[in-house]
Amino acid sequence: MLSKKAKYAIKALLALADRDPDEPMRIADLARREQIPPKFLELILLGLRNQGILRSRKGKGGGYLLARDPKDIHLGEIVRMFDGPLAPVPCASQTAYVPCADCRSEAVCGVRLAMKEVRDATAKILDGTSLDSLRGQVARASLLDQAR
Numbered sequence: 001m002l003s004k005k006a007k008y009a010i011k012a013l014l015a016l017a018d019r020d021p022d023e024p025m026r027i028a029d030l031a032r033r034e035q036i037p038p039k040f041l042e043l044i045l046l047g048l049r050n051q052g053i054l055r056s057r058k059g060k061g062g063g064y065l066l067a068r069d070p071k072d073i074h075l076g077e078i079v080r081m082f083d084g085p086l087a088p089v090p091c092a093s094q095t096a097y098v099p100c101a102d103c104r105s106e107a108v109c110g111v112r113l114a115m116k117e118v119r120d121a122t123a124k125i126l127d128g129t130s131l132d133s134l135r136g137q138v139a140r141a142s143l144l145d146q147a148r
Contacts, residue, residue: 002079003082003083004040005040006078006079006081006083008034008036008040008041008044009044009047009048009078009081009082010075010134011036012030012034012041012044012045013053013073013078013131014131014134014135014138016030016054016065016066017066017070017132017135019065021065022065023065024057024062024063024064024065025063025064025065026063027041027042027045027064029063030063030064044082047081047082048078048081049064049067051081052068053066053067053078066131069132070131071131071133072130073130074127074128074129074130074131075125075126075129075130075131075134076123076129077127080095084096086123086126087116087119088118088119089112089115091112092112092118092119093119094119100112
């Protein structure tokens with residue numbers, strides 16, 4: 001399950017990706033627009049800045065901006081940053097592998113085999129979805145919604 005931190009990070013990044021790349025957004029404005037508690041958002045944005053995804057400007061007209069092109073920021077990176085490995089069980093993880101103590105043979109473990117498929121499918125989607133491509137999906141969905 002996606003944590004609130006990861007969800008709010010994606011929402012905030014999408015909002016920042018929709019702005020002029022040189023126009024920072026204040027935390028209060030971003031929190032209000034995306035309906036995210038401001039103190040919680042502040043921690044999320046700080047984490048994103050520390051990872052080089054965001055940059056900040058101080059003073060009048062300051063706020064947060066994307067540090068990289070939206071085409072180069074993928075959801076997999078964001079989800080892993082806040083929620084850890086994508087695998088539902090440690091023995092299926094590529095980044096945080098831990099063998100199961102109760103498993104006789106990983107090679108034939110049905111749970112591991114199924115969860116590796118879940119991890120692979122999840123990683124393919126999240127690592128293949130950039131902020132830019134997600135913005136396009138949102139724009140298309142918005143047009144369809146308005147046409148109804």
